[in-house]
Amino acid sequence: MCGIVGYVGKKDCSEVLVDALRKLEYRGYDSAGIAVFEDGKIKVAKEKGRLDDLVEKMKREGVPCGHIGVGHTRWATHGVPSATNSHPHAGGDKVTLVHNGIIENYKELKEQLISLGRVFKSETDTEVVAQLLDYNYEGDPIAAIKKTLAQVEGSFALGILFADRQGELYAVRRESPLIVGVGEDETFIASDVPAIIKYTNQYYLLEHDEIALLSENGVSFCDLEGDKIEKELKVADWNQEAAEKGGYEHYMLKEIHEQPTAVKTTITPRISHKLPCLEECGVTAETLKDINQIYIVACGTAMHAGMVGKYVIEKLARVPVVVDIASEFRYREPLINEGDLVIIISQSGETADSLAAMRLAKKMGAKTLAIVNAKGSSIAREADMLIYTHAGPEIAVASTKAYMVQISVMYLLGFLFALAKGKIDEAECMRLTEILTSVPEYLEKTINDVDKDCEDISKHLLEADSLLYIGRGLDYALSMEGSLKLKEISYIHSEAYAAGELKHGTISLITEGMPVIAVATQVSLLDKTISNIKEVKARGAVVILVCDKEIQVDCDVADYIIRIDKIEECLMPMLAAVPLQLLAYYTSVHRGNDVDKPRNLAKSVTVE
Numbered sequence: 001m002c003g004i005v006g007y008v009g010k011k012d013c014s015e016v017l018v019d020a021l022r023k024l025e026y027r028g029y030d031s032a033g034i035a036v037f038e039d040g041k042i043k044v045a046k047e048k049g050r051l052d053d054l055v056e057k058m059k060r061e062g063v064p065c066g067h068i069g070v071g072h073t074r075w076a077t078h079g080v081p082s083a084t085n086s087h088p089h090a091g092g093d094k095v096t097l098v099h100n101g102i103i104e105n106y107k108e109l110k111e112q113l114i115s116l117g118r119v120f121k122s123e124t125d126t127e128v129v130a131q132l133l134d135y136n137y138e139g140d141p142i143a144a145i146k147k148t149l150a151q152v153e154g155s156f157a158l159g160i161l162f163a164d165r166q167g168e169l170y171a172v173r174r175e176s177p178l179i180v181g182v183g184e185d186e187t188f189i190a191s192d193v194p195a196i197i198k199y200t201n202q203y204y205l206l207e208h209d210e211i212a213l214l215s216e217n218g219v220s221f222c223d224l225e226g227d228k229i230e231k232e233l234k235v236a237d238w239n240q241e242a243a244e245k246g247g248y249e250h251y252m253l254k255e256i257h258e259q260p261t262a263v264k265t266t267i268t269p270r271i272s273h274k275l276p277c278l279e280e281c282g283v284t285a286e287t288l289k290d291i292n293q294i295y296i297v298a299c300g301t302a303m304h305a306g307m308v309g310k311y312v313i314e315k316l317a318r319v320p321v322v323v324d325i326a327s328e329f330r331y332r333e334p335l336i337n338e339g340d341l342v343i344i345i346s347q348s349g350e351t352a353d354s355l356a357a358m359r360l361a362k363k364m365g366a367k368t369l370a371i372v373n374a375k376g377s378s379i380a381r382e383a384d385m386l387i388y389t390h391a392g393p394e395i396a397v398a399s400t401k402a403y404m405v406q407i408s409v410m411y412l413l414g415f416l417f418a419l420a421k422g423k424i425d426e427a428e429c430m431r432l433t434e435i436l437t438s439v440p441e442y443l444e445k446t447i448n449d450v451d452k453d454c455e456d457i458s459k460h461l462l463e464a465d466s467l468l469y470i471g472r473g474l475d476y477a478l479s480m481e482g483s484l485k486l487k488e489i490s491y492i493h494s495e496a497y498a499a500g501e502l503k504h505g506t507i508s509l510i511t512e513g514m515p516v517i518a519v520a521t522q523v524s525l526l527d528k529t530i531s532n533i534k535e536v537k538a539r540g541a542v543v544i545l546v547c548d549k550e551i552q553v554d555c556d557v558a559d560y561i562i563r564i565d566k567i568e569e570c571l572m573p574m575l576a577a578v579p580l581q582l583l584a585y586y587t588s589v590h591r592g593n594d595v596d597k598p599r600n601l602a603k604s605v606t607v608e
């Protein structure tokens with residue numbers, strides 16, 4: 001999972017490449033590089049670290065100057081982050097390329113190439129493709145690409161410069177995403193739309209094993225046989241502002257504030273005559289009526305959205321739901337029966353494990369329903385049914401608004417399921433749907449209400465080595481996400497625990513001063529949760545309680561209380577998510593971390 005870009009046009013290529021790479025740094029940021037045709041030669045600049053380190057290096061050593069080139073921002077998989085392992089990689093004199101993905105058979109290929117006398121500079125799988133392509137190239141780029149693709153296994157998107165084809169940039173993909181942007185007198189390749197949105201909102205989606213040729217004559221497409229392909233031009237419905245920070249200090253904060261709009265944009269078109277309506281997404285009451293087993297498969301935050309879905313669907317529709325981590329699901333020989341529903345949730349739509357899990361489910365005869373944010377992504381394209389979330393681009397690695405829209409869809413589905421199964425009547429479904437439509441307003445208010453408290457309280461978390469999140473029912477499902485949010489950006493260890501389970505072992509971790517974040521929004525479970533809070537308090541924990549404004553709690557139950565508005569009990573996670581996001585955000589800020597690009601992570605995990 002890296003970001004690749006390419007440019008052919010009249011502008012200063014290095015400037016465009018660096019600018020485009022900045023929008024892709026969420027895909028990886030441990031090294032970066034560009035290659036540009038300069039006076040008939042390919043000039044490469046690459047450096048370990050952030051894009052700014054590359055920019056500094058180019059200031060010192062010279063910026064490649066030209067109008068055609070490729071660029072790369074890396075999240076290391078094969079070989080440590082270093083200038084040598086950074087892309088672009090040259091395969092010899094003839095080929096220089098950038099790569100996103102994994103070459104699975106790189107070891108075998110490398111051995112073969114070494115036996116042919118080829119010498120490798122880096123530890124990367126990418127250099128193997130570069131060397132192989134260079135070896136296969138005899139003046140015909142398409143023939144060389146075809147021959148090379150027949151030998152490599154894995155996932156890849158490649159941007160390729162052939163040294164003797166100075167006016168041309170080639171691109172090809174298998175599995176990994178790649179778009180080809182078309183502006184006025186200029187063309188681009190990119191791993192994702194935000195990279196090019198400043199220049200154009202028009203683009204083509206490159207499909208598996210399709211080749212794009214970009215030159216001053218524009219762009220053309222062909223298959224591996226060289227046969228021309230006509231493709232449909234797409235128009236991105238994002239603008240540049242949507243992909244930039246808009247005055248906020250960090251993308252994460254901006255995205256937290258975008259949640260009310262994101263939820264509104266996601267649910268409004270899916271409500272008709274006051275009832276959830278997902279027919280346009282291929283989901284009808286008829287389809288749902290016959291489903292007796294649901295699996296929700298996803299990774300990270302998306303999986304946590306699935307946990308909320310499980311509680312909601314099981315409670316309202318009385319259909320069993322198994323939530324599975326995609327990387328476990330795909331290898332544990334899941335017991336899927338024909339007709340089961342497998343729901344895949346993914347912001348990026350490109351997460352390798354989630355995609356593979358979905359393919360497996362399809363193969364086993366399940367109906368697949370994808371809930372995806374990135375339009376035209378692989379998961380979106382391959383699912384039987386598809387509900388797009390309309391969060392807009394999410395740039396911060398820590399997911400916030402994508403989670404919020406994912407759970408809003410879980411509610412729509414839960415209400416519809418319950419109606420289809422006859423577990424609630426139309427009037428009840430309308431009542432719940434109406435409350436869901438009021439959530440954006442409540443969200444707006446909650447963000448403003450709790451922001452200051454969260455910033456203040458976060459200061460008490462800064463020195464913690466470890467902390468616990470506890471809750472019951474939906475509060476426990478939400479706690480999982482709260483805990484992940486905190487650890488990924490603050491680097492403080494935390495764990496989410498079902499409050500009632502603590503006394504079976506984990507309570508022994510509680511020591512004087514250890515912070516415990518208790519979520520208690522489920523009024524029906526309140527007394528039990530309060531008892532569990534008292535258990536940790538009695539053992540010295542510093543308790544931060546998230547609860548609604550109407551709950552009466554004794555003043556000695558918690559050290560700090562964050563109050564949110566009270567709405568329908570089952571919808572409370574949508575509001576309670578906000579303080580958990582803001583606590584994580586401010587803790588990260590106060591610890592001086594890079595909030596939007598936490599260490600070791602990348603936004604889109606397109607490798608296993």
Ligand code: AGP
Nearest residue numbers: 300301302346347348351398399
């Ligand atoms: C959460 O903040 C993370 N960025 C991560 O857990 C993410 O949700 C996970 O990698 C799944 O990504 P996806 O939604 O794009 O499939």
